[in-house]
Amino acid sequence: MLILLMAVMMFTLTAGSCLMVQKSNITLDLSGKDYKFHFNPLSSGNTFRESAAFEDLFSIEAQQIIRYAVIRNQMENNGSFDGEKRVDITAYANRFKILEKPYVTAIYSLKDMLLWGRYGVEYEYVAGSDTESELYPLIASSDPEDNVEYYSPGVGYRMVIDRYETVDGLELEDVASDLEEYYKLSGYLKTTVDNLSYNYQEYQRYLEDYATENTNMRYVVRLFVDGSYVYYTNDDRIESLWLSPGKETEINSLYYKDGAYLFFDPGNVSYSNSLGLNSMTMVEMLKDYEYVYSDESKIWISVLSEGDFPVQDSFVTLQKAYNEVIPKWWLYFAIIALSGGAFLVLFIYTTVKEEARVPLPFFDRTPLEILIAFFLGILLLCVYSVYTLNSLVLYELLDKLNYSITVATIITIAGIFLLIFYFCFVRKCKSGQLGYYSFVGKSLRKERSFVRGFWKVIASVYDRSSVTFHVLLPVLFVAGINIFLTYEAIYDWNHSTRYIVLLVLFNLFVLIHRFRKQMQFDTIMDGIDEIRSGALDYQVDLKGLSGDEKKIAEALNDMEIGIRDAVDISTRDEKLKADLITNVSHDIKTPLTSIINYIDLLKRENIQNENARRYIEVLDQKAQRLKQLTEDLVEASKISSGNIKLYPEPILFLELMNQALGEFSEKFDQKHLTVVTDYNSDRSMIFVDPRQMWRIMENLLNNIYKYAMPETRVYVSLDHDFRDDKNFVVFSVKNISAQRLNIDASELTERFIRGDVSRSTEGSGLGLSIARNLTEAMGGSFTIYLDGDLFKVTLEFLEYKGN
């Protein structure tokens, strides 16, 4: 199952992430204290020495060396521990201040103080009246009124025990001149003993840690003590006997070449380093020890620069940890990215795939509210447990790998549950029944529920409002909620998180809603495109639409049906009309055939009767005219209804003209009509249907044959005209009419109106009408000009130029 696969991906993802986080952090124990170091994967290009972790370690160790030098100064003479060193307790206790000389003090040996430090300074209490106690002289000489501070009621005066002898063998009570002084001194004593003891412990550790053979750090510290320069160092590259101010330039050059260095020269206010720290930071490092690092002091600190560190110290440990993560960071990242990517792909695949609207299985019918509650619950539980796990002692107990596994397992299990719930959510959405199974949904559906009634009222108000309202209301609503939540978040800053979450969720819902609306709109647009491109059967799928979009889609579908019906009716009518003409003409032609045949037969009979022969002749003529009329009728109706198929080709007008005139040469000769041709264009071609063109010519020439006055001339011309950037071929034919033309040109071309009103001559009126329709159907123009007896017809076609 896909969920299982996704769970595995999730597990890999979290395990990898945890591991990587773990390995990027390490805690080192430096001279008794713990320090945390972090490796930044993004600086993966750097070597260990270039990394921030290295710098941090160096700074920390440098700081420790600075302190170490101070302690050495306290504990040593001539570069090694000297137990006989004299300790001035007042000076020590007041080392951060400036003491005014002379001052009262006691001098002890370092060795003694450290010894006493093991057990701490001990006290005993003596009564004020005990004349035997050594404190008595001081007590007696003081003012009883002032004694209150030093006296604990019921116990007595506190006194250090009789052990702490100065180098001169004196006790404190011998040194102090009064009780106040005594207590001050005993305070100093305690402070100094405690301090020095603590320092001694550190001294021992530092002695070990910063011995030349135990560390990669190198240092030289110069102090000014008792009027002369004292040097502290662990650098075996320098002869310690050698050290003097004169050699310091050589020390400089030595340290500047090392892997990293720090150089302090407070006297000249000169601080330099290889780490890019500024002077203020370096001054800070000396902050607590200003009393030692006077203007006469100098400090050089560095790390050995030869590649891998020669000594196995904390640098080596850190470097090892660094190299465990950083070079392999790419690998970790790749694993995380891959599993994360695979997860995402699977996720999208399962949620975006199209699914049919099916009735929901049992599990999916859980009410929406419960689903959301569970989802949030598990999410919170998971987050909480990981968080506590992180800060619990458990983290210390579990080693790094186990920790990763535990966290990953928790997240995976939680993730599986979340996924199940999420998919349920998605299934609800896809089948369009998101709100169906929910408490709110149920109450909306219940016939008489209050919620339903309320909703209906709102819906009806919304429906009846105008478009502006439709747009304005949602926008105001969204804006209002956003403003309210933002205001609350800012105003109630402490709890702003919840408002921000609500804000994000709300806008997410709005976004999803808008998306849905847009998709619906797109469906409608697709429908319109289909209709536009002629697919009149297309019906927009109403599934998944709502509100205004649904109304539009329904209207669209209805319109489509209407259009389709209208088109059907129209085509049917056209077909009926065409069929009618054909059928009628067929029905007329059949009896007509018989009439013509029998008239012919009659003609063959040798009828002697003169009248009878004349009658037969008349019958013949009329029958022929009827035949012509029928054929013309069919042609005319076909052409005017556009039912004729044209097959245009490029043809030579001149050729056509000659051919046509040739056809009519005999007929014209019959009526003694002379043809005069005038042509100005030779090879011009036009793009027309040749057969139809012939029929036009035939009509025109026939017309002339029928109506021209005998023994007159007929003028035929073929010419060019250049207009509107186009070349036209112009053909015109003129003749003198036998009868008076007493109507104007436009009427002449109307059907069934002919040249003479009496209609006594033969021929039908359709000829010119057919000619005009044909000409125009082929893209040409047909004009008639009448002047007195002059009858002129002009045809114009666009010249066809090759190709």
Place this chain on the structure above:
Amino acid sequence: MANILVCDDDKEIVEAVEIYLEQEGYHVLKAYDGEEAIAILNKEQVDLLVIDVMMPRLDGIHAIRKIRENNSIPIIILSAKTEDADKILGLNIGADDYVSKPFNPLELVARVKSQLRRYTRLGNKNEDNENVLNVGGLCINNETKEVTVDGELVKLTPIEFNILYLLAKNQGKVFSINQIYESIWNEEAIGADNTVAVHIRHIREKIEINPKEPRYLKVVWGVGYKIEKQ
């Protein structure tokens, strides 16, 4: 004499046709629908069928199809349906000719004769003679300068003969007026001269059964003239 079967649901037309054909000396059988025609064909010896399309029981088209399964006699369709589509259908289905109503009786007779001649004349051997052109029923002899159409001699003037020969020698090729003029008169054409067109017309009148619907010499309007490949 040949037996001709005339089939049409209109009795008057059948009788009229009968009269024409009998005047020419043919023996006429009559039928009034497709089934009757087929029945007669099966019983009698018939040399040619003239049949209408629109008839009850079995219409002309279906009848022809049935007849053509086992009979190859010439069939002429006689029909009031004059659209190109109808003609094409009829000729494709197996008819040899198509005459529209109303028709010229003489034309019908001429076509009947032509079909019979073609049918009965067994094997029109092409004489391997370059000087004799045979185009369907048209035979042009360049040696004797004689032209026969379905065996009948036609009188043509020398110019007419030359034009016809030129076109017949190049069956299917279209010649413009200029080309014909230059070829025959050996001069350049003047231009707006319809001499050639007139001659063509005369030729057509002489050799075609129906000059308005020529079988051989066709006008390609706007381009020229040609002899149609048979």
